[in-house]
Amino acid sequence: MQTSATNTFPCSICGLGMAVEIPAFRAFHRVTSDCRPWPSGGRLGVCNDCGGVQKPADAVFLREIDDIYSTYAIYHQGKGAEQAVFEQGSGLPVSRSSRLMETFRSHWDISKMGRMLDVGCGNGAMLRAFGHVAPAWTLAGTELNDKYRREVEAIPQTEPLHVCPVDRILGTFNVITMVHVLEHIIHPVEFLASLLPKLSHGGVVLIEVPHYLENPFELLIADHRSHFTAATLSLALQKAGYEVVIVATDWIAKELSVIARVAPDDRNAASEPTVAAAGKSVQREIEGTLDWLNLAVEAARDLSRGTRIGLFGTSIAGTWLCSEIADGVGFFVDEDSNRIGATHMNRPVLSPQQLPPNTTVFVGLPPAIAAGVCQRLGTQDVKYCPPPA
Ligand SMILES: [Zn+2]
Structure with missing residues (x-):
């Protein structure tokens, strides 16, 4: 039997x-961040x-993330192509990184020359998007x-790939980006603090994380250590020594976007960040979400x-629902052309136009x-059919 002490961390x-x-x-099936059951x-x-x-960084969690990352396949459903985000009105796909860069430059003046670092650059989607907007910049990835x-x-314009901790890279950067990285980090505040000395004077960090308040399925991702809100991400940044310039929930659907810079030196103990004790109400919210x-x-x-029904989407929610429903799922439906024609969880991925009559898609x-989506x-x-409201 467990004591209550083992259930806190x-x-x-x-x-x-x-x-x-x-x-x-504990009873929920989970999904890896690269969309495997x-x-x-x-x-x-x-x-x-x-x-x-948050998830506890206990021995089980550390062993699981080791397993997950050792076989990690970035965007495998799209054969390596970055996940598309869909314009809410038109349903047209654009790459997440391009959308992020377009919005970033409308909020932060990108000078003609500079050096940027993308932490956790994967196969380079963000570097490509940044270089497109700032072709004279030097780009670096870890x-x-x-x-x-x-x-x-x-x-x-890209430097040789840095396969080392950020503090071992020489020099400083005008912009440091982290797109879907911070939620994986075991000690997020310490990690953010370790980036401060790598920012040039006037430099900023641009952080993108999933936003579980808009996408409850995100809680099911086994290798996400932190599930941030605007308030808790801002708190983590302030604790680490940053000043938040902007925190937005509407740059990319279901994601939080933040620009932050070094906090001014005159910050004193009186401005030590605090949030109103929110614990109890958030616990009830999470129980409601589950x-x-x-x-x-x-x-x-x-x-x-x-x-046998179809499931719309081959990402986190679709993968999780298929694990839960199993035999009741015959196929997936996706609008991302990189995914159509492939298989996911041993089922075909069809476009909406390929569906036979009398089919039901959840x-x-x-x-x-x-x-x-249902209306369109x-x-x-x-x-x-949509889920219950
Ligand atoms: Zn706390």
């Missing part, structure tokens, strides 16, 4: 409170002080291994009685986004 965001485990989470049994907690949602060295170094995820599975399972997306794609022959 120190908060990695505020460093003051204790995260209290939400027991229901992962078994249930994970732990999720909410800090009783700052409300930070990664944990050499896997994409050739692809990264083929990008114009209940909603269970309702979504039930809704999809009901639709699959007597017929749209495992947050209700507001799902409603738009539903026909007399093909029924698209």
Whole structure:
């Protein structure tokens, strides 16, 4: 039997409170951040002080992320092409990095010359997008291994790939970007602090993380250590010695975008960051979110009685729903041309135009986004069903 003490762990965001485990989470199947099914049994907690949602970095978590990263396949459903984000109105796809750069430059004046670093650059999607907007800049990327060295170094103006901690790279940078990296970091505040000496005078960090408040499926990602909100990400940055310039929820759907710079020297103890004790209310919110995820599975399972349904999307939600419903799922539906024609979890990935008549497709997306998809794609022959609101 476990005592209550084993069900709390120190908060990695505020460093003051204790995260209290939400027991229901252990029963959920999980998904890796590269969209592979992962078994249930994970732990999720909410800090009783700052409300930070997080996984404990215990021995099991560390072993699991080791397993996940040793076989990591970036964007494997799209054969290496970056995931598209879809314009809400038109449904047209654009790459996430291009969208991010367009918005970044409307908020921060990119000078003619400079040097930028992309931490966790993967196969170079962000470096490519940055170079497109700032062709005279010197670009640099870091990664944990050499896997994409050739692809990264083929990008114009790019330094040899840095396979080392950021503090070992010589010189400083005008912009440091981290796109879907911080949520993986074991000690996010210490990591952010370690980047400060690498920023040039006037330099900024641009951080992109998933936003679970808009995308509850994100909580199911086994290798995400932190699940940030605007408040807890701002807190982590302030704790690390930054001043937040802008934190936005509307640059990219379901993501948080932040620009931050070195906090001014005159910051004193009186301005030490605090957040209103949010722990209890966030714990209740997370329990409600897990209940909603269970309702979504039930809704999809009901639709699959007597017929094999399709799942819309081959990312986190689609992968997770397929693990939960298993035999009731016959195929996936995706609008991303890089994914159509492939298989995912041994099922074909079809375009909306390829669906036979009398099919049902469950749209495992947050209700507001799902409603738009159902309205846009539903026909007399093909029924698209959203999750419960
Ligand atoms: Zn905390």
